[in-house]
């Protein structure tokens with residue numbers, strides 16, 4: 001169950017526990033602009049609902065999970081998860097309220113890197129690009145790299161310098177090739 005909490009200065013804090021991740025979304029509106037920042041932290045499953053406190057150093061969220069206690073400090077628009085227990089001296093508890101769901105347009109938190117899947121050929125109109133073999137088709141034009149026919153080296157019949165198979169003139173002596 002996600003929680004929402006108004007933390008003042010036009011900022012709304014959303015907290016959710018998905019699996020073993022704590023998702024934090026900070027939504028702020030200032031000068032008519034809506035801004036959102038989201039982070040995901042590996043905390044484990046919550047034992048209780050999160051506690052939110054306003055303190056002189058910022059807003060502190062305490063999350064208690066099966067793995068222990070986590071402290072999240074929000075200062076302005078930046079948030080920081082810290083393993084140390086933050087002091088709640090002179091703090092003012094805020095009441096997070098259960099909410100139906102997290103804000104819709106929030107960015108999903110970064111997931112651990114997945115192994116790269118083989119790229120599918122990209123198609124745009126008559127342009128096709130295959131990043132596996134590095135070949136590209138644009139209308140009638142076709143470009144291939146890494147295929148056996150590419151990069152065959154020939155030699156200039158005039159001076160013997162190395163030339164590419166698709167060169168029209170020798171780069172060394174200027175002899176017209178083929």
Ligand SMILES: [Zn+2]
Pocket residue numbers: 156157158159160161170171172173174175
């Ligand atoms: Zn030559």
